[in-house]
Amino acid sequence: DTEVTQTPKHLVMGMTNKKSLKCEQHMGHRAMYWYKQKAKKPPELMFVYSYEKLSINESVPSRFSPECPNSSLLNLHLHALQPEDSALYLCASSQERVGGYGYTFGSGTRLTVV
Amino acid sequence: EDQVTQSPEALRLQEGESSSLNCSYTVSGLRGLFWYRQDPGKGPEFLFTLYSAGEEKEKERLKATLTKKESFLHITAPKPEDSATYLCAVLGGSSSNTGKLIFGQGTTLQVKP
Numbered sequence: 001d002t003e004v005t006q007t008p009k010h011l012v013m014g015m016t017n018k019k020s021l022k023c024e025q026h027m028g029h030r031a032m033y034w035y036k037q038k039a040k041k042p043p044e045l046m047f048v049y050s051y052e053k054l055s056i057n058e059s060v061p062s063r064f065s066p067e068c069p070n071s072s073l074l075n076l077h078l079h080a081l082q083p084e085d086s087a088l089y090l091c092a093s094s095q096e097r098v099g100g101y102g103y104t105f106g107s108g109t110r111l112t113v114v
Numbered sequence: 115e116d117q118v119t120q121s122p123e124a125l126r127l128q129e130g131e132s133s134s135l136n137c138s139y140t141v142s143g144l145r146g147l148f149w150y151r152q153d154p155g156k157g158p159e160f161l162f163t164l165y166s167a168g169e170e171k172e173k174e175r176l177k178a179t180l181t182k183k184e185s186f187l188h189i190t191a192p193k194p195e196d197s198a199t200y201l202c203a204v205l206g207g208s209s210s211n212t213g214k215l216i217f218g219q220g221t222t223l224q225v226k227p
Contacts, residue, residue: 004157031213042201042217043158056212090157094213102148103215105157 004106006091012112015081021109023074023091032074033103034066035090043090049074050096081113116141116206120218127192127225135187135200135221143207147185148215149178150201158201161187192225199223 004025013019023032031050035043048056049068063085065077074091088110092103117140127133139147146165150158162171164180171178175196177188187200199222203215 006157033213040220042203042219045214048213050213056214088155092157096213102146102160102163103158104160105150107157108155110155 004091004093004104006089006106006109008109009107010110010112012114013078013081014114015083017081018077018079020078021076021089021091021111023076023106024072025093025104026072027093027104028071028095029093029104030071030096031094032068033092033094034064034074034076035092035105037088037090037108047076078111081111083113086111086113116204116208116216118202118204118216118218120200120202120221122221123219124222125224127189127223129193129225129227130191132188132190132192134189135202135223137185137187137202137218138183139185139202139204140183141204141206141216145205145207147180148203148205149185149187150203152199152201152220154199161200189223192223194225194227197223197225 007022034046037043045058046060047066052068063080067075088108090108091106094103119138121136146163149161152158162178167182169180175190179186199220201220202218
């Protein structure tokens with residue numbers, strides 16, 4: 001299995017809703033990442049987990065809450081989002097943090113906040 | 115500060131018309147330069163990793179090269195299915211412990227039949 005699977009593919013949520021994005025990989029990668037991508041822009045790093053511990057938080061607002069229950073799963077819990085948070089949310093994984101072999105990205109979750 | 119600049123921003127080619135995409139970078143201690151292809155609404159797809167100046171890698175109609183200051187993605191006889199946004203990213207020594215890739219803005223390639 002050489003894939004990163006993200007669910008759901010599309011999500012529409014109101015500003016008062018609570019929802020979660022899910023990411024799963026079975027490649028034995030020990031580093032997992034959340035990226036946010038706006039239209040016609042490159043991906044922006046949000047969080048890095050290394051060996052299931054949060055190692056990087058790129059000053060992301062607390063309405064985004066990551067969780068890594070085990071080495072194969074990564075969640076992103078969403079609460080009280082703003083319309084400007086609408087974007088493509090990408091999960092990625094790599095062998096440890098160095099990422100020298102490249103990241104494997106998932107197909108993303110297209111989030112729309114109304 | 116690590117920086118990546120891609121050019122051109124957009125490129126239109128006729129099918130079969132070869133060309134090159136440029137990725138200029140400034141990084142302290144390059145640990146790897148990555149090329150990705152991204153289709154609209156999809157996640158980036160890994161193409162190549164280059165580690166040192168002089169290195170070249172090929173895959174079908176694509177060939178990536180690396181110098182100390184820039185990388186080129188050469189596309190030979192492109193087909194319409196090569197249309198996509200091509201992203202360049204670097205991993206520098208200052209961020210190798212975090213795994214944080216620095217991305218360029220991308221080049222959007224359109225190949226017309």
